[in-house]
Amino acid sequence: MTSPAHQARLKALAESMKADETDVLVLFGNNWHADHLRYATDFGIQEGQGIALVRADGSTTLILDDAAEADRARDETKTCEIVYAPSLVKEARNLLSREGNRKIGAAPFHLLPYGLLHGEKDLRVADGTNVIERLLMTKLEIEMDAVRRAAKLADEGYAIFRDAARPGRKDYELVAEIETFFRTKGVAENFMIIGVGGQEVRGMAPPSGKVLKQGDMVTTELTPCVDGYYSQICRTLVVGEANEAQKQAFAVYLEAMEAGIASVAAGVTAAQVAKAENDVFRKYGLGDYVTSEYTRVRGHGMGLFPDQKPQILEDVHIPLETGMTIIVHPNTYHPAVGYFVLGDSLIVRDKGHELLCGTPRQLFSVTSH
Amino acid sequence: MRRGLMQWNPEELPRNALDTRLALLREGLRxxxxxxxxxYTNIARGAAVAWLSGFQPYWNEGLFYVATGGDTPVFATALSKRVAEWIGSVMPVGEVTTTPKPALLIGQKIAHNSGKRIGILELDDFPAxxxxxxxxTAPGIELIDATAAFxxxxxxVDEAERNLLNHAARLADAGLAGIDPAHTTSAQDLLGxxxxxxxxxxxxxxxxxxAPDLSLSASYLRTDTAGPLGRSFAVRSSLAYKATWVRRARSFTSDPALAVRYAQAEAALAAFKAxxxxxxxxAIRAHFSSKGMEVRSWLAEQPRGGYPLTRVAGSNQGDDVWQAGAPFVLDIELSLGGARWLGAKLIA
Structure with missing residues (x-):
């Protein structure tokens, strides 16, 4: 049986294909970009690559180039035909050639395998991004339930993280504890990066073996995935007592995040949310630190991909819509204390937002146990 | 995403080992x-670039360009600018550039080098x-599949790679060592x-x-979909240490009548030599077809291209492209008097 969320997605996808007059939608994915495949097949690909052919009548073929993944898909996915093919491109071209002179769209278009489009005879495949992009951004009520559950696990995961952080521990040992917790809770995927240190730290990355010591700031973003949907939390903690500079920095980030969150509502643009956050930094003379030199985004959408549109930036004029799930995080470098993060996930509502994260908005201190 | 330890240790992966690998590639290009x-590299297809450079992106994507003439290789990635310095610290080979359009930058480098015939690893699967x-960006160039040259x-297979493989195998073993079928209540509690x-x-x-219930299925499931445990189950750990991948699988049973046979099968796997x-x-059928064992299926994987492990031989595969003398992962299913048993191990 397919999940209720998957059934709802299939209905929405069929309507979108009909509106676009697309006869066949080709969706490509792998463990990095698993979202398009997951939307149509509910399969969370882990190894290899896959292509799904979704037809207007609802029949779907999922081609996978890893035999074990195909076996897993047969166990997990009951709504589509599963084909194992060592050559994904060859099999997909073969199946598409049987579709005749029908309108074929594909997404994500730029990632499509070169051989799918260019072979002995070029296939006529159009960019099908518009058929699915909005569906990925704006969630159905039933999809939001999964995002809420993911947010709850993000909160619980951060409590584990705080408990694991103490002087003498290596950064990857903290990650190991989080991953253990998530696996036991049925979470197969998690987007997580970490920063350890002080003023010299310019961003977060995977752990590189740093040992936590007194006075270090430890930044992280946790993004567990539940039923395919991601939700994120960003927090900073200090090993030992926070100093005055760290406390003052935290106050700026808290004010910025709260200003950003307060601005969120349907119809407001991503740019307006970013400006609300960045104006707080400018007010305190930290305007240089909201540029691309020091920060990537001021938040972003989340769903079947952990970092999807809309990116919260002052030059992104996408209007927020009810049902978008986003994180507002004014994460950036602070010249006095180093890279600092704080962020909460939320659902955009007609007149505001629904907050998903419950972890207190504070600069945590951890000491030796 | 990759979220475990990412670090370059020159004692584990000496710079001269990477130089030799690049030299071999250039010889093939010439x-x-x-x-x-x-x-091309991302978390699903990062093995080739990792073999050449010691690095694979933890997220996002990138392109690794090697000029045949000997210039420093270039790694262009869509990862953000702020992590460029970190990448440089864990990637001993290549000049790192962060850019939203890696192909634009690599195209410019190719044009600058007056490159015309450009080999692409796995051209069919290269992002269009x-x-x-x-x-x-580099008008007049010809893209040629260079999978065979790579x-x-x-x-x-150098000593550094063999050592990394053996270390990865030890980590995978350690993960499975603590499993006690008599004191386990759920698949999730095992996988954590x-x-x-x-x-x-x-x-x-x-x-x-x-594979939570071997009486029902041999499919390996993730923690999000694994159902109740049967009396016999198998756990498989596919693991990377410094971008070097192995698999290890073991079967477990709480059925005392089966336990001895399971132990014999595990011993047979441990004793297998290629x-x-x-x-x-x-060789596989001769080794495992005794003591009430029967081979149902098997699969051998070795690193070949972009994927961490590539199927090179198997019971359902006509042509063996297995490289003798090189380490490989053997994944095998046996019937022990009708009872299913699964195992996997690095055969070094």
Whole structure:
């Protein structure tokens, strides 16, 4: 049986294909970009690559180039035909050639395998991004339930993280504890990066073996995935007592995040949310630190991909819509204390937002146990 | 995403080992009259670039360009600017550039080098958007599939790689060592500690999966879909240490009548040695077809291209492209008097 969320997605996808007059939608994915495949097949690909052919009548073929993944898909996915093919491109071209002179769209278009489009005879495949992009951004009520559950696990995961952080521990040992917790809770995927240190730290990355010591700031973003949907939390903690500079920095980030969150509502643009956050930094003379030199985004959408549109930036004029799930995080470098993060996930509502994260908005201190 | 330890240790992966690998690749490019080589990398297809450079992106994507003439290789990635310095610290080979359009930058480098015939690893699977941008940025270039040229170089297995493989195998073993079928209540409770042991030992990645009831299915499932445990189950850890991948699987049973047979099968797997030449299938069938064991299926994987492990031989595969003398992962299903048993191990 397919999940209720998957059934709802299939209905929405069929309507979108009909509106676009697309006869066949080709969706490509792998463990990095698993979202398009997951939307149509509910399969969370882990190894290899896959292509799904979704037809207007609802029949779907999922081609996978890893035999074990195909076996897993047969166990997990009951709504589509599963084909194992060592050559994904060859099999997909073969199946598409049987579709005749029908309108074929594909997404994500730029990632499509070169051989799918260019072979002995070029296939006529159009960019099908518009058929699915909005569906990925704006969630159905039933999809939001999964995002809420993911947010709850993000909160619980951060409590584990705080408990694991103490002087003498290596950064990857903290990650190991989080991953253990998530696996036991049925979470197969998690987007997580970490920063350890002080003023010299310019961003977060995977752990590189740093040992936590007194006075270090430890930044992280946790993004567990539940039923395919991601939700994120960003927090900073200090090993030992926070100093005055760290406390003052935290106050700026808290004010910025709260200003950003307060601005969120349907119809407001991503740019307006970013400006609300960045104006707080400018007010305190930290305007240089909201540029691309020091920060990537001021938040972003989340769903079947952990970092999807809309990116919260002052030059992104996408209007927020009810049902978008986003994180507002004014994460950036602070010249006095180093890279600092704080962020909460939320659902955009007609007149505001629904907050998903419950972890207190504070600069945590951890000491030796 | 990759969220375990990512670190370059020159004692584990000496710079001269990487230089030798690059030299072998360039030799292959010259033989094919190619002016340069481009490999795509992301978390699903990062093995080729990792073999050449010691690095694979933890997220996002990138292109690795090697000019045949000997310039420093270039790694262009869509990862953000702020992590460029970190990448440089864990990637001993290549000049790192962060850019939203890696193919634009690589195309410019190719044009600057007057490259014409450019070898692409796994051209059929290369992202079409990047290919288009390369063709637009370096007009007149020809994209040629260089999978075979890379594979020829990749056949070289050095001591550094063997040591990393053996270390990865030890981490995978450690993850499975603590499993006690008599005191386990759920698949999820098994997979957590398996992952933990691997990551605390420094694994860069661990995909711990489980076939929760061997009386029903041999499919390995993830923690999000694994159902109730049967009396017999198998756990498989697919694990990367410093971008070097192995798999290890063990079967467990709480059925005392089966436990002895399971132990014999595990011992047989531990004792298996690959033939020095010839085909694997007869060797595998001869080794495992005794003591009430029967081979149902098997699969051998070795690193070949972009994927961490590539199927090179198997019971359902006609042509063996297995490289004798090189380490491989053997994944095998046995019937023990009708009872299913699964195992996997690095055969070094």
């Amino acid at each position: 033989a094919e009259k190619l002016d340069g080589f481009v490999a 958007g990047h290919a288009q941008l390369l063709l637009e 594979a020829k170089a990749r056949a070289h 500690p398996c992952d933990e042991q691997a990551r605390k030992g420094g694994a860069e990645e661990c995909f711990a999966t489980i 033939p020095e030449t010839g085909r694997l299938d007869p």
